[in-house]
Each structure stands twice: as C-alpha cells, then as structure tokens.
Amino acid sequence: MHSFTDFFSFSNANVVYVVLGMICINASSALVGTFAFLRKRSLIGDAVAHSLLPGICFGYLVAGEKNPVLLLAGAFLTGWISIFLVDYIVRHSRLKQDTAIGVVLSSFFALGVVLLTYIQKTGSGNHAGLDHFLFGQAAAITRDEVSLFVVILVIILTVVVVFYRQLVLLSFNPEYAATIGLPVRLFEFVLTSLTVLAIAAGIQALGVILISALIITPAAAARLWTHNLKWLMLLAVVISIFCGVTGAYISYARTAMPTGPWVVVTLSLITLGSICFAPRRGFVSRYYIRRKNSRKITDENILKTIFKLPGFQNQDTELTFTRVNLTEIRPFDTKELHRGIDRLIRRGLIQKSGDDFVMTTSGRKESARIVKLHRLWEQYLLRRTRIDTDHVHSGAEAIEHIITPEIEAELERELGIKGIPEDDY
Amino acid sequence: MNDFFTILTASIVAINCALLGVFLLLRKMAMVGDAISHAVLPGIVIAYYFSGEKGSVLLLVGATLSGVLATFVIDLFSRKARVQGDAAIGMTYTLLFAVGMILIATLMQGNADIDQECVLYGDIALVNMDKIIIDDNLYIGPRALYTELVAGLVVFGSIIVGFKGFKLLSFNEDFAKSVGIKTSRWHYYLMGLVALTTVVAFEVVGAVLVVGFLIIPPATAQLVTHKLKAMLVWACVFGVLAVIAGYMAAVYFNVSITGAMVTVSGSVFALVFGIMRLRRSKSAKSVIAAEI
Incomplete structure (x- = not known):
C-alpha cells in the first residue's frame, strides 16, 4: 500500500515521466489501432513494429548517438517501407497477405539484429540503451521523449478529429x-503514417514484439462493448491508458x-473479461439469450400441440x-417437456390437477395466438x-416464434384475414 | 570443424522449418506459425524452471504443448468469441509472449541460460560449447546437432507417412472433410510439429528469428513453382543456401549469425521476386509483340 500512495502522489519525477509517456503512447496506439482493426489490418502493426529496428x-x-528525433525518423522510414513492401508483394505475386507480412517482418527484423550487433561490436560512442528497443524499457523514458510523445499524440488526435469522416469512410x-x-x-498514406508514428513512439517502452498488442488488443476489447465508432475509440483509449498506468505501477x-x-497482460485480462461478460456479444450473455430463446420455442411448441388436442375447440368443457x-x-x-410444462404452470397458462393438467382461459388464448401466427x-x-402447400409448414414453424404484434397486424391487414385461418398445412 | 558443425546444425533447422513452412503457407497460416514461435516462450521458461536443464524431455513437451495451446486459443477467440481472425492471432501471441517475459523476470533472475537476448536470436555461436564426446576423445559434434537430427527425423517421417493427409489439408480441406478425413486431427498434428520444431530450434536461432526460417524459404519456393513436391525441395534449397551464405557473411562482418542468415534469406526472396517480375513482364511484352 505504501508504494501505491508513493506512486500516485507523483512526487517522483521519474514516475511522472513514465506515466505521462505511457498515457501518450497508449492513447496514440489505441486510436490508430481502432482504424487498423476496422480495416482488418491488425497484423500490419506487427510487421511495422519489427521493421522499425533497422531504421x-x-x-x-x-x-x-541516441538522438530521439533521428532514431524516430529512421524508424518511420523503414516502418513505411515495410508496409509498402507488404502491399507490393501481395499485389504482384500469388503470395497471401499474411505470408507477405511474415517475410517482410522477419527479414527487416533480422537486418535490425545484424545492424545492432554491428553497432555493439564496433563499440563506438554511447550505444547503451539501443537494445531497449527490443524488449522495451518504460522506466527509461526521459523528459525529452515525453515531449516527443506528446507531439505525436497531438498530431494523431488532430488528424483523427479533422479528417474523422474521411477516415471512417x-x-x-x-x-x-x-x-x-x-x-x-492519400488517406491510406495518412493512416499508414499515423500507424508508423504511433508504433515508433511506443517501441522504446514496449519493445518490438509487445507493441503489436497496443495496436490490436484495445480495439478488439472495446469492440465487444459497443457498436458506435466514437464510443469504440474512446473506450479503446481508456482501456489502453488504464492498462498502461497499471503496468507502470x-x-x-x-x-x-x-x-x-504487465501492460500487455492486464490488457489481455480485460479483453478476456470482455469476451466473457460483455453485454450481448459476451459468452455469458450469449448463453443466456440462447437459453431464453430455446425455452420460448419449447413452451410455444407445447402450447401449439395442446391446440390440436381433441377437446380444445369445445370452450364449455374443461380441457384436461x-x-x-x-x-x-x-x-x-x-426432460424438455417436463420443464416446459412446469414453466407454463408458473405462468398460469396450465393448472395441475392430480396427475393430469388443465388448460386455463389465458392458456387457451395464448395457445390460439401461436397457432394463429403459424x-x-x-x-x-x-x-x-x-412455395407449395407441403412446404409452407416448415417455414412457419421457424418464424412463428419471432413474429411481433406489429408484424401480426401487418399480416392480417395484408392478407385480409380476421381470427385464426382455417387451413393448417 | 566447429564452423562445419554450426552450419550443419543450422541447416537441419532450416530444412525442418522449410518443410513445415510450406504446409503452413498453403493453409494460409503463416502468421499462426509466427504466433506459435512466440507462444512457446512461457512453456520453455516454466519447463526449464522445473527441470533445470535445457535438453530435457520435459522442456520439449511443455513448450510444445504451450505452442499448441496458442493455436487452440486462437481458434477459440476467432470462432467462439467472434474476435476477427488477425486480431485473435495478435492478441494470443502477445499475451503468451508477455507471460513468458514476466516468467523470465521472476524465475530466471541472474540465470545465464535463458535471457532476453537468447529469446531473440538464440545462441548459435555457443552451440559448439555443449559437446558430445565419446570414448573421452572422439568428438562427434554438438548436442544441439543431434537434437535437431531427431526432430528432423520426426518431421521428415511425419511428412512422408502423412503426405496425402497434409496435401489434402492444404489444398482442399472441405473435400477432405466430405470423404470422412478427420481434418482437425491433421491440423493439430501439423501445429504440434510446428511447435516442436520451434522449440527445438529455440536454443539455436531463438524464438523470434525462427519465423524467418519458417516463412521466407517456403514463400520464395512458392514464387518459383506451383507443384507441392517441387515446392518442398526448393524451400529446403533456399533455406540451406541462406544458412551457408549467412554464416559466411556473419563471420566476415562479425555480426549476429542468425540475423545474417535470415537477412540473406530475405535478400534471396527479394532477388527471386525481382527475377520473376522481370521474366513475367518480358514474356508479357513478347506476347504483345507477337500479337502486333
């Protein structure tokens, strides 16, 4: 708990730089990641990240020396070349996009490793910290770098806000x-440049391999919660920043x-949670929706069957x-029949009398309603x-459960039928 | 002699990867291969922690399982959770790789055998340190060479025995399903082999650069030929070529050996790509000329 108050009082300048840096990096990459995700080009980020190393x-x-602006410029250049090459290979050969990504990614990365060992072995100047780009070293974020990250975030934000409609289209x-x-x-060029920029900014903190997660995962997690693009972007940014700060802590x-x-692990945990518990698209809620539907279908099928019992049409005598x-x-x-009848009893559509069952008035009504829809x-x-007479039954069997009162009224009007149609197929 | 053994070991890695890579590419799963190679990391670290040595069977099994687990999770994400395919791949391997990194930081503190560098590009230069010497003085090569040989036999044998199955899986999965072949069994068998190969190759070329061995030579072979058997042969040729040339370049410039091998491999791809483009545009021109 001591470290918690220490950390969040931000009394340590280093902590401030790291947190600010993570906020900028994660917000930038979540923003461009959303577009990459929507364009189904998530793995492009992977290729770019690996390709930054030689740059x-x-x-x-x-x-x-380690001049942040020149390093960024080099990274930007090779990152850009890598995207161009992937597209070029896909357009001019039979190779699939993911093959092209794999080829470009590993070639550039290998070149980067070669250059890195060359720099280390020639041993000139201050190259300490270059290998931070491989695995990331968030704790090493300096004041200059934070200002650079802020500039990058502002650029990305501005472009996204100004050209929002075009980018969405x-x-x-x-x-x-x-x-x-x-x-x-032109806009593809802009979007690609933004992606490269965001990755280049984040690579020192996260490293070439894990930076892909910042591009891909926030958007994928946010997508489970909303259909609205603006909310999607906002949520992706919030999730990503939260995880960034958690990782730093x-x-x-x-x-x-x-x-x-740790940033990546918390991100993944949030995504896993979303996959399970998100409303409508999550595992749990999809399970409940499916169960509700299948119960409804069973209940309505039972009611329909009761309609066919010999005594149903006789309103005066009790139907047992x-x-x-x-x-x-x-x-x-x-088993389903047992449970279905239990549910119908609870809804008051059926009553139990001894070993038999008795139809209530509301039960008769409901039963007639389903048959009418059918x-x-x-x-x-x-x-x-x-469609022929011997084929209409199966279609009606499926649709009867989802016809709303509005559609029912529409059908009656359209067909000019009042009450239950006589014919049954 | 040491050079010879290093090249021989790396060549076997290249051949194993090239053979499996061809099938991966035909199944449009190049990036799944990438994901597996990253995802074996936590398995390797955990198994190493418990067994305490690099060459143990436990390590092999544990790491291979964590590779197969990755493909399983990807399937689950994309099919059951309806996350789109490329995002599912990216999410899975970054998560497993991150877990691996955290495990290294906690379990492997100050351990020289598994550190971050070796994750990236392996210890090919150190392969010769771990020698197998029989009768006190007869040196028959590094241990990694024999591990690779065994893995090579497994891969080679599997492909020969299951050639028809893999072929059907690669070209016409639906047909294979319709004639009653258990395609998912073949799929996981292939994924298991890929995981095994990346695990075995880990100490030689590392978990990241192995992707270069797995994808680039088969991709180059795909540019050259349409026929499956020819593709397999070409992939091996390109793989071994890159190993030999890369080794010599690395020694000459005094840089990372594995890095140089994959760089050469990428250059060979670029070269072949250029040649094919030139030939196609030439033949297109001659067709136009003939028509005029």
Missing part, C-alpha cells in the same frame, strides 16, 4: 469512398517486474390432458410466394 539502427549510425467502405472522389490513396511496486509485459396425450401428437424430449405465415407464404 532505429540506421538513425543511430547516422547520428552517432475509408475504413468501412473504401470502394465507395473512391467513387465519390475521396483521394483514397506494477513495475514500480516490484522492481524486478518489467513494465511492457396428460403428457402422453401431447407426445402422441408431437415428439417431445421428455397459420398466418403459412397463408402469407402461399399467397405471396410460389
């Missing part, structure tokens, strides 16, 4: 964007712990039946499509 080494060789429908005269190539509290891997009566008309799974749909199929 950084070139930058160092030119400058002769490009991500969702590039063909349409081209037909209405949007300079697609863990490595502050336990000195031996690396920052980057057993489970066997039902299974004689329609095959039910025994037959209405059959009539609709018969009159409006060319």
